[in-house]
Amino acid sequence: MPQPPQFSRIGLIGFGAFGRLIARHLSPLLPICVYDPVQTDERPRHPSLRFGSLAETAACPLVILAVPVGAMEPLCHTLAPLVRPGTWVLDVGSVKMAPADVMQRVLPPEVNLLGTHPLFGPESTRQGLAGQKIALCPLRGGRPLRLAAVLRHIFRLEVIWTTPEAHDRELATVQGLTHLIAQALNQVAPETLRMTTASFELMQQASRMVTGDAPGVLEAILRDNPFAADIRDSFLERAADLGRHPVTPRTQQSPPNAAGF
Amino acid sequence: MPQPPQFSRIGLIGFGAFGRLIARHLSPLLPICVYDPVQTDERPRHPSLRFGSLAETAACPLVILAVPVGAMEPLCHTLAPLVRPGTWVLDVGSVKMAPADVMQRVLPPEVNLLGTHPLFGPESTRQGLAGQKIALCPLRGGRPLRLAAVLRHIFRLEVIWTTPEAHDRELATVQGLTHLIAQALNQVAPETLRMTTASFELMQQASRMVTGDAPGVLEAILRDNPFAADIRDSFLERAADLGRHPVTPRTQQSPPNAAGF
Structure with missing residues (x-):
């Protein structure tokens, strides 16, 4: 089963409520490049987090799409020529069938795909992430076991492997x-x-x-x-x-x- | 405003889930006489709790009606000739307008009446009564302040004075x-x-x-x-x-x- 690389940096597309939550928890571990089309006044709070262009963000070895489900299809069309072979692209939407279909149809076959649904939000994680659940749906490139291990052992999340339909x-x-x-x-x-x-x-x-x-x-x-x-x-x-x-x-x-x- | 006496004993009519909850919390404080028309195998667990006839139970200075709302009217007709002047009768039903109407219509005018709704049950009080709420609706005989003080200071309940309609x-x-x-x-x-x-x-x-x-x-x-x-x-x-x-x-x-x- 193919394994993801040790990700050197993360591209985060979308800096809404959930994108910020991701950034807060990941930025102490790895450099994050953030792209959001909506102007934001907010300055990065962590030295390893910076705003970049869409092309820079899409060129990271792990790209997280933290955008509304309805925005997935146009975004994937824009991303398709920008992502590199071997890149892992994952979404964080609250439904999984529609985004899985979009990513599989639109993104190039050399890109690995994972649907995720973190079963928590800013409100339920005020006391931290430990013990919360995340659903992972491998779509292309197998199960990214190293990423799952990080979610389990660093963030103390309960990882649930499933399919988009289930x-x-x-x-x-x-x-x-x-x-x-x-x-x-x-x-x-x-x-x-x-x-x-x-x-x-x-x-x-x-x-x-x-x-x-x-x-x-x-x-x-x-x-x-x-x-x-x-x-x-x-x-x-x-x-x-x-x-x-x-x-x-x-x-x-x-x-x-x-x-x- | 008339005050209830220092109640020497309590009559409890109805030994369902809520009647048992009442008995458990009151029996360490005062003798309780229980009447329930349904045969029960359960033996009293506290020396101050005993089963008696309906007449004995109704003769206590404080009588608690822990019966379904639908059973209130026939019960009050049966009780009317048995309760003594000056007795305090209170119900514990989840609605207050209908039982208040029944008690006021059917029980003799020399009997004091209080509608109560303990806003808790066996499930929500597994950790104890402290901090739970009880609604009290004075119906006849004014506010039984001494009883309210017991609820507040002994049982640590939050007492809310209100009317049946509110x-x-x-x-x-x-x-x-x-x-x-x-x-x-x-x-x-x-x-x-x-x-x-x-x-x-x-x-x-x-x-x-x-x-x-x-x-x-x-x-x-x-x-x-x-x-x-x-x-x-x-x-x-x-x-x-x-x-x-x-x-x-x-x-x-x-x-x-x-x-x-």
Whole structure:
């Protein structure tokens, strides 16, 4: 199985919320060249991080595409003549089937491809990355085991090898429902409630974690995951039914109660 | 304002999940007489707790009705000739308007009445009661300040004085949505998912907290709270809309991203 080189530097395309998170964690280890088409006032905070042209960034041996899923196809067309044979290109999108298809179709066959989905964001990693999960989908060039070892042993991430389809099926439930519930809850539940329960507070905490995500993330999850619509419909149907016919909970732990009155 | 006596003993009617929670926490402080119409194998675990007849239990100076909301009216009719003048009767139901109406209509005017809603259950108090909340709705006989002081200083609960209507309006959101989301999530999300996010795990944790509740609790929340239907419909409408038109999150914390590609 081919192995990636010891990457000497990293090209990072996209300096939004997630690009910055990547830069913060990788820049202490390796030089990073960042390209973002949107002007930013932010100056690099780490000496090993600098802004470069798209060509310079694409010429790195490992190129990370931290752009919205909808921006992947035009970006890959622009990148195709700039990336070198043997380069590893990886994306970090919240869905994996669509970006995998784009990268495989558009980028030259001599380029190695890896789909990744870090299952965390700026909110959930305030205490650090350790223990968080990352899904890796090898697309071309085999499993980059050295990169996986870095993710495991340096960043203490749990690495989950999977395929784009298996990923999107699970995440349709995991992220699709979380974001759907979070957004709807934020819109109907005022923040001034006093009489809150522990379970409601956990749901509010979960909601706050994801409602700060970039709008592109929400769109990718609710619209670009091909399995999201079915899961969403099942959830909404069950929820609508419950109002009419409350059911016995699946896990019935209660002892007999005083219903005999 | 009338004050309750120093209660010498407590009558507890109903020995379901919540009745047992009450007994566990109160029996080290005071003798408790328990009545439950359903035969139970469980023997009292504390020397100050014993089972008695309904008449004995109703003759205590403080009587706690830990029965399903739907059982309140027939129970109050049975209790009315048994309770003594000056007795404090309180319920612990998840809605407050309906039980308040029943107690005020059916129990004799010489009986003092307090609606309570402990905003916790067996699941959320595994680590103890401290810091949990309890809503108190004085209905007849004023505010029982001594009882409130015990709840605050002995049990370290946060006491929230409110009215049945204000309570039911808030809880329609807090408990109505939590239970609705929890039940629907449990039914559509398999428990074997590997690629979970921190926010999804919090939602699962919140769901597990409430899905062990007695079926009567779920019914009381989804059916007996007069404001639950409107809140549920708003939530479901917003959630259904989001699938079609994902919106910009209310709290937009993201910096400009690479959407310019």
